[in-house]
Amino acid sequence: MKISASIFSDSENDIVTTLENLNTNHVDMVHLDCLDNLDVFKDIETIKQNSSLPIDLHIITDNAQKFYPQLETSEVDYVAFQYENLVDKKLKVPKPNNMKIGLAITSETDVAVFEDYKDDFDFVLLMATNPGKSGGTFDKVNFQKIRSFRRRYPDKKIHIDGGVNGEVSFILRNMGVFSAVSGSYLFNSSTISSAILNLKLNEIESHFLVKDFMLDLDESPTIKVNDLTLENVILSLNKGKLGFTIVNDETGKFKGIIGNADLRNGLLNHIDSLHSMDMMNLVNQDPLKVYENFSVNDLLKYIKDQTRPVMYLPVINDNNETVGSVHFLNLIKGEL
Structure with a gap:
């Protein structure tokens, strides 16, 4: 499972310093939450100048179309639009350079909404906590949603954002999740390297039961x-x-x-x-x-x-x- 580091969760350092730490510690992707602000593409340009890590962009907006021109030229690798915020939910997102497109949904939204996007979209982003905000506890209802989505769309990838610690990461890896976003857990750990080790390999204190994810x-x-x-x-x-x-x-x-x-x-x-x-x-x-x-x-x-x-x-x-x-x-x- 790939780990996508939510770069704006590092409140102690500037982007360039954070990137140096992520590059050193072998994170798989850089995640950016965009709250309806086109200035995010300036940050993406900074990232591209200082790292070769793939860009994982999550856009929360009521108007997806205004982001299309920038997506055409910004070399984003993954982009997901937050479903609940969209006024016009009929999305025709450009796919330059084989960019992967996803639909982000909250814990309350049924995975069946992906049906209208299955022909053009590559993945779902399940928001296990409050979209766009760092921290929070993983909502275990998303274990069932992962299984439900996998049954409906076996060829599509599953990304998870929110509340991912070492224990949750083990469960997600076992369930075949493609990517997990980590923010506060990653940057609030004693070292990024120890957090990555827990997210990719180890287990830590346990809060979930087998019946929650079986x-x-x-x-x-x-x-x-x-x-x-x-x-x-x-x-x-x-x-x-x-x-x-x-x-x-x-x-x-x-x-x-x-x-x-x-x-x-x-x-x-x-x-x-x-x-x-x-x-x-x-x-x-x-x-x-x-x-x-x-x-x-x-x-x-x-x-x-x-x-x-x-x-x-x-x-x-x-x-x-x-x-x-x-x-x-x-x-x-x-x-x-």
Whole structure:
């Protein structure tokens, strides 16, 4: 996941000094919030003169069109317009030099508004706190919005702005978020380098629970014991595309999982008697699993305590009912 440094959040230094620090500490992009002010392009010119970092511009205005001429010539790499402030929401943003265009929406706005922009826009910018203001706490409703947007628009990138600390960053990386804006957390840390390390690699104190960001039960591949046939297992694995399916009884109690390896081993062990095979032989009835009230640190400690790599985990409640799942494919693929 890329880290976009919100340069105006550094109140201690001028832009050139801030850029020197960002260049040294390997930030991925420079983020600028523009509150309906064309003077932002003067700052962009200063940045271009002192850094080769990509420009990530967030514009809050009621009139997007007045920014078009400057965007044509300013070599901005990413630009997002705040949806709620626009009077005319029919945007025809120019795309010079393959500039990427996004739609910024607040936590209260449904991701379905992206539908009118999906043919021309490249990404959504989810505002997890108050747009244009540094600081604030990440609103966990955005975890659900990330999953919802991913299902609707799997080919579009997701950017996040607001409340991103080390813990939130771990969750976002795991969810496949492309870029996260960091402002007050980055510049208020003891050093920028330590903040970048936390945002990209480490975890810190935990405030969110597994149930806040897991795939819900209806988003997880599942199959009931009474429906266990070889065909249904293969269909569930193929539909889920996560490498496993959860097995529940008719009341929703957790009975185990079937992974790709379980299926392969079961077929090999019963290659001469597939039609008479007891399908419960495919089920790993004592797999690794986590509870919905695990904190992020609980989850990470549990994973680190295992002797083999963990790619996915079913999530259960205190009644041994399946409530969802978590997977780590985005981390394995290199934190897209």
